[in-house]
Amino acid sequence: MRTPYPILLTSTFFNNRSVLVVGGGQVAERRIKSLLDSGASIQLIAPEITKDLEQLVNRSSLKWHKQSWQSGTLHKYPDALVVLAATNRTDVNREIAQEAKAAGRLVNLADDPAGSDFILxxxxxxxxxxxxxxxxxxxxxxxxxxxxxxxxxxxxGPEYGRLSALLKELRPYVKATVEPTLRPLLWRQMVGSSALDLLKENKEAEARSLLEAIFLEFTGRTSNGA
Ligand SMILES: C[C@@]1(CC(=O)O)c2cc3[nH]c(cc4nc(cc5[nH]c(cc(n2)[C@H]1CCC(=O)O)[C@@](C)(CC(=O)O)[C@@H]5CCC(=O)O)C(CC(=O)O)=C4CCC(=O)O)c(CCC(=O)O)c3CC(=O)O
Ligand SMILES: NC(=O)C1=CN([C@@H]2O[C@H](COP(=O)(O)OP(=O)(O)OC[C@H]3O[C@@H](n4cnc5c(N)ncnc54)[C@H](O)[C@@H]3O)[C@@H](O)[C@H]2O)C=CC1
The missing domain is CATH 3.30.160 (Double Stranded RNA Binding Domain)
Structure with a gap:
């Protein structure tokens, strides 16, 4: 049994690329909405699309080509490294996938995860x-x-997101002052501290002070060689 290899695409990936989506039903709509949240530009090929998608066409980086998929047309979308075949036609999805794979694109089929290069x-x-x-x-x-x-x-809960934000604020200081081998120890102290409980009670300032105190105590201790 092989396990899938997880990756998360950053917005940098989408900078100079588009994503090609074929099919404009419920499944495509769900995917397009999250792609837009990640900053992707999308080319959408479908004869009919949902009401929500129609609205998005007018106010986002979603371009609709109102037509069915035509064989041999992938080359019209040279910057689409990622292709989502999301029609309700198995034969059409399969043909898109064949073309995409032959052209070195990464393809997902809505009806065939095992035949996809990646799954969602x-x-x-x-x-x-x-x-x-x-x-x-x-x-x-x-x-x-x-x-x-x-x-x-x-x-x-949202307190974890807030803790993450605070830790990111401290990250440059930790990198500048704490040896790489000691950093995990410090981060574990912060993550395991009661800062999380304070954030859960919306006590942001107290949580920040606690994390700063842990940082100062740690750097004081480690720079003394203790
Ligand atoms: C591989 C994958 C996607 C990919 O990579 O393409 C995939 C594949 C397939 N889904 C199918 C069916 C359904 N999928 C849902 C719902 C969701 N499906 C999602 C993810 C994934 N679905 C990926 C794997 C995730 C993993 O690894 O576990 C969720 C979690 C996220 C999302 O899609 O946003 C979202 C939850 C939404 C929510 O509730 O929030 C429902 C229920 C519903 O719609 O209410 C049904 C009907 C019930 C049923 O059939 O189970 C079919 C059969 C199609 C057919 O019969 O033709 C296939 C293909 C197959 O299994 O062959
Ligand atoms: N991965 C997932 O989470 C799920 C996958 N599915 C699969 O995804 C498929 C699509 O599901 P829905 O979006 O609910 O279907 P849907 O019926 O709502 O939409 C199908 C879309 O495909 C378009 N289409 C049909 N033929 C086309 C062609 N030749 N070229 C371009 N576009 C074409 C239609 O115009 C429509 O926009 C289902 O058939 C099912 O196999 C279904 C549920 C969940």
Whole structure:
């Protein structure tokens, strides 16, 4: 059994590329909305699209080509490294995938995860934290992924996103003053501190002070060679 290799595409990836989506139903709509949230420019090929997608065409970086998929037309979208075949026609999705793979593009088929280059997991965003969940290994049970996302959403509250933001603020100072081998120890102290509880109670200033105190105490100790 091979496990899938998880990667997260950054907005840099989307800077000079577009994503090609074929099909404009419910599944395509869900994907296009999250692609737009990630800053992607999208080329959409479909004869008909949902009402929500029609509205997005007018006010986002989504370009609609109102037509069915035509064989041999992938070359018209040279900057689309990522292709989503999301029509309700298995034969059409398969043909798109063949063309995409032959041209060295990365393709996802909405109806065939095992034949896809990558799959799209269930996603939970909590502030600056992204949690992805997948059940995929040869095939998937997506409703279980959605269920797990709901469970995790109850555990991972907004305080974790706020803690992440505070730790990021401290990161340059830690990098400048703490030896690389000692950094994990310091970060673990901060993450395991009661800053999280303070943030849960919206005591942002107290949480910041506590983290700064841990930092100062740690640097004082380590620079003394203790
Ligand atoms: C591989 C993957 C995506 C990919 O990479 O393409 C995939 C594939 C397939 N889904 C199918 C069906 C359904 N998918 C959903 C729902 C969701 N599906 C999602 C993810 C994924 N689904 C990826 C794997 C995730 C993982 O690794 O676990 C969620 C979590 C996220 C999202 O899509 O945004 C979202 C939750 C939305 C929410 O509740 O928030 C529902 C329920 C519903 O719609 O309410 C049904 C109907 C019930 C059923 O059939 O189970 C079919 C059969 C199609 C057919 O019969 O033709 C296939 C293809 C196949 O399994 O062959
Ligand atoms: N991965 C997932 O999470 C899920 C995947 N699916 C699969 O995804 C497929 C699509 O699902 P929905 O969006 O709900 O279907 P839908 O029926 O709502 O939409 C299908 C879309 O494909 C377009 N289309 C049809 N033929 C086309 C062609 N030749 N060229 C371009 N566009 C074409 C239609 O105009 C429409 O916009 C389903 O058939 C199913 O196999 C379904 C549910 C969840």
């Amino acid at each position: 997991p269930a996603v939970l965003h909590s502030g600056e934290i992204t949690i992805t969940i997948s059940t995929f290994s040869e095939s998937a049970t997506p409703v279980l992924s959605a269920h797990l996302r709901e469970k995790l959403a109850q555990i991972i």
